[in-house]
Amino acid sequence: MADEGVLNRTIKPIFKGLIEEATSENSSRYFATGEGSYFEYQKATKEFVRNDYICDDTMGTYTSNSTFSSNLKLAFSNLTTLSSSRIFSNVTIGSDEADKVYALYDCRNDISLDKCHRCIEDAIESILDLCNAQPKEAIVMYEECMLRYANRMIFSTMELTPNYTNCDMVYYTNRNIKEAVKSTLESLVDEATKESKSSSYFASKPMIRIVDRYFYFLVQCTPDLSRVQCKECLTNALNFTVESCASDNRLGAIDEEFVRNDWECDDTKGTYTSNGTFSLNLKLAFSNLTALSSSHIFSNVTFGSDDDEANKVYALYDCRNDIPLDKCHRCIDDAIESILDLCNVQPKEAIVIYEVIIV
Secondary structure: OOOHHHHHHOHHHHHHHHHHHHOOOOOOOOOOOOOOOHHHHHHHHOOOOEEEEEEEEEEEEOOOOOHHHHHHHHHHHHHHHHOOOOOEEEEEEOOOHHHOEEEEEEEOOOOOHHHHHHHHHHHHHHHHHHOOOOEEEEEEEEOOEEEEEEOOOOOOOOOOOOOOOOOOOOOOOOHHHHHHHHHHHHHHHHHHOOOOOOOOOEEEEEEEEEOOEEEEEEEEOOOOOOHHHHHHHHHHHHHHHHHHHHHOOOOOOOOOOOOEEEEEEEEEEEEOOOOOHHHHHHHHHHHHHHHHOOOOOEEEEEEOOOOOHHHOEEEEEEEOOOOOHHHHHHHHHHHHHHHHHHOOOOEEEEEEEEOOEEO
């Protein structure tokens, strides 16, 4: 459950300001926009944002009082100490191959050593808690750091799995975005792996505006890889991420111009027949709304006789105030087609919600 104090410090002030702006005496359109970061809220809830983890028992498991367990604890102790002075470190503990522990961490190159140290402490606690079945291999990935251990050699080795992609924050529909994102990432991969660069294999571009949104870009390899290995790995990750998000209807790789968020078909008030009076009134209402959307951001219409309330239609649309009228008109066309298709049981009440309009 969300911490109310955190909400009061992060999300609520944003909405409070927008509500005050939209309903001020100077506003007749009841509209306001603002920017806020979901990750800011996450980080306000907890210092470090964990993205993913994998507990892999392919190489077996260990028991609490075993040699492997002792070696793992010693490896983690060493890594914790090293993280006070190094962004990246790896250690090997043990002589018997069956109980040998290979462990490493890597912090983002743009964070402080103090933050790196705290992230590794948090990661060690998390990986032991999350992988409580005690597998001999595991990885935990944060926004700020990564921690991994195994019972096999994992240093200076490029491995394309495990991989992790989060497309939740990149839900954009403009077709130009995908190519612009890919192009920017490709340039960063080249920068991070160029010959004149040190072995840090790191490059970033904060606050890049593409179309109408800001993006943050960062690429990084563990410094124990060769330059060739790093470039191959980053290129693979780039393609995997862009294509995964595109196939998940993100980064603009969708055919539809408009993104439909939700809809509801409500037959509480009954249904109508295709040739009935309600159906004719609905068609007239939609025809009028389509015409009005060429010149109005918002409109409502009523069709039907006061003597026949059962067949009267009340209809409206509302487009986002920051889109042009031609886009509003095209979206209303799309929404009317969608609402009739989605609500094919012909209920007497329905709503369809897009990124930019409602009908």
